[in-house]
Amino acid sequence: MSDIPYKDKGSILGPLKTLGFFARKPVTEPFEPRPAADSYRGFHVNDWEKCIGCSTCQKVCDNAAITMVKIPGLREDPVLGVRNERPAIDYGRCCWCGLCVDICPTGSISLTTEYVHVCRENELDSYFVLPDPNGIHGKHFDKGWDKTADADLVDLQQQSMGEIEPQQRDDNFDEIVHGFTSQQAIIEASRCVQCGMCHDSCPTHMHAPEYIRAIWEGNAEEAVRQIYRSNPFSHVCGRVCTRRCETACSIGRRGDPVAIRWLKRYAMDAVSDERIREIAAEGKVDYVSGKKIAIIGAGPAGLTAAYDLVKKGHDVTVFEALNKPGGMTRYGIPEYRLPYDRLDADVEVITSLGVTIRYNTRIG
Template identity: 70%
Template sequence: MKKIDYKDKGSILNPLKNLQFFARKPVTEILQPRPASASYRGFHINDLDKCIGCSSCQKICDNAAITMVEIPSIEEDASKGLRNLRPAIDYGRCCWCALCVDICPTGAIEMSREYVHTCDGDETDSYFILPQETGIHGLTFEKGWTKTADSDLLDRKRRPMGEMLPAARIDNFDEIVDGFTLEMAVAEASRCVDCGLCEDACPAPMHAPNYIRSIYEGNLEQAVQWMYETNPFSHVCGRVCTHICETACSLGHGDSDPIAIRWLKRYAMDNVSKTKIKQIARKGKARKKSGKSIAVVGAGPAGLTAAFDLVKKGHKVTVYESLPKAGGMTRYGIPNYRLPEDRLDQDIEVIQSVGVEINYNIKVGVDISMAQLQKDNDAVIMAIGMQNGRSTRIPGSDHKAVVKAVDLLRMIPKGDKFRVPKSAVVIGGGNVAMDIARSLARLQKQKYGKVNITVTALEQLGKTFLADDEEVTESREEGIEILDCRGPRACEIDDKGKLKGLHSVKVISIFDEQGRFAPKYDESDAQFHSAEMVIEAIGQMSDVSILGDDLTEQLEWNRGRIKINENGATSVAWLWSAGDMVKGPDVINAVADGHRVATDIDQYLQN
């Protein structure tokens, strides 16, 4: 250590020199009162009702001053993007930067300069400092920091998606949506706050925050790799997913638009080569064969997802499909203008490239029995979808000109011939009803030069209507009339046996007090809708006749559906069930079902 040279102390009389100041008049400078700085931000206020627990405040805090705390009394709902987490602030770490306020999607967090001191019982040395908008004196104080348009860190408007104009699209089945450009995709991806609410909501669940970040960074191959960890139908879901992730998106809870997660998925998939996607899909495939074999009945999203997973685990999988091509309702139920056939084909080709074998034009129960499948395999998966339409069973609904929407939607991509009606009425208000209405509208425009389609639905537009808002808007743009709150009463048949149209009445209510389906009508408000064809689009059901009598008797049933456990296993040891026949028509839920069943079968085979 360096030696320190100390200063000479001097004379012991030096302090006496200060006596000379005793006789002098003191100089006093009077200071003016200083109010608290206007920029002093105070303590945090969090509106518990506005807060959704997204953790954006915690993630932006560089000082790690925010901890998300679980509040059991607060209800959480992943499908709506709601967590029961709320921020707790450590003021030993907080630097009052207010970035947490500026990033909050819902505006729940503010900062206040008003405090109330409260004691815990009689212990005056234990107290909390609580910010409130009004103190004990009843005065209102200006908040220390509230987010403004200038300080807001969020980009609140999503990039508009271009699409084909109605006049250009109405006479063809070309894809309507343009898709993002590079600049649009990067700008949209930059809006993500990485809260993960979207991933919580996704049934698969897809790692949306990860692939969105990869898109923002320009690494599309990495984005696709994130997608293929949980979804081998990413081309399909990039176009027709129900995108519950966007409903959950934290930005959508405030006064801003949710991130266009579905379109970002589509952008990445469309801009990575098929060869590269196949390489990505094969990653993680087991090198060693297990010696086990599984049969899958039905080549829809659920069956093929399960097959994809099981093949990658080393098992042999054979899929049996009754139709000429794979895809199930994604091919034979969704029109090309929403899901181009080549995009679906690519997803299926990638799945086959990992080793999934698909046998086409084989109807189980006719060409091969379930008993034979059981004999030849270690496990069987039923993933047949919901290929049969339901009937209203109103008078006249058995007429040959009254058809099911799913039957017509299946005929169009197969190229089957049928007479295109000059006028048609669709019964139903879901996306299937919109799909058949818009498909027929295109065929009418091609053949007759004009559109004459009416959709009647029990539900009320803007409130309980089942179809997506964009489907309703685009249908109307294409000349389709949509009549809500109308219930079908009868199909009118003339004396010569020809269909004349549909009678409908006004709907008063759809469900009873117990929530059961029990529509009530105002019979005095009746209408007649002239039509050459009436299409029923009120729901679908599975054709379980392929099971055979013996197996049907062995299985347990729940309201017409095969009863399964949480992993898709039925009451018969070797049989699992997945997809639409279990969960209902929804691609992403079918994918999730496929994963669940594959995981359970793999464990079953190992044991």
């Protein structure tokens, strides 16, 4: 572009041309809002009764225009998947794309046909708004951009889980549930909106959003790594967990919750037992603390404590009254729900780290 000659050199009298505008009357549009289109994307409204504070709208916003604000007095119940937070909109950053509406799991957020907001210099904070059902000015406006089936970014249908037919299992104790295929697992994992409600509701606070994302990325080993951050009985929980996480799942408000338990099972089944033991050993200290610890009972609680303690360098011995480990997971759950070889695989992860189990030894 530098070789193109610039011919118009202008004139020293050029600025004087602007003086001609002083004699003209200003052009002013009448301050009368025009009717908006039916699907207009104006200011937000949020139904606080539907909103669960999941923060999915905040995560999807490309402009960082949404901030979750704690509201004193609102109900908070992690077990049911409810937080006492509501989204506030910074209209200095919002581009009215409508993604917050399209991704909202509960359908609480909408954009209205209201689009006029005037403020003075000392009211600049008025562009930061906490939407409620009444709109930003407390006036009723029709909804514009709202949740529709065509624009809904949430997949409400869970992948079906195959089972052995009843006539094929009446004379054996084979595991009834087949488990997800890799394609099913990736599709199911894609339904997750990473809101973290599952993490809040889980008694062990498993990192479900992280391992679900790893499955979606096709990285089963990373999923196992995230699972073992808080739960060494992962084959067991991938089959017989009571799924409090799925009760809290935000996707379950309008459809099927994400199959969090089955995804955990998929990740564990997709990685070899040997590789799982290697992953579980990551983070174990490379020194011996010199402390000896005795644990009574080789059930899930005792062995989980042993797992955490041996990774800190302690010498751990578990005393078990019976001749096999597992406690109620072995003696209270039928094999067609929890195959014994999967329970044994979980226990072998723990013993491979150096935990000693003394069987047939009753203490107390």
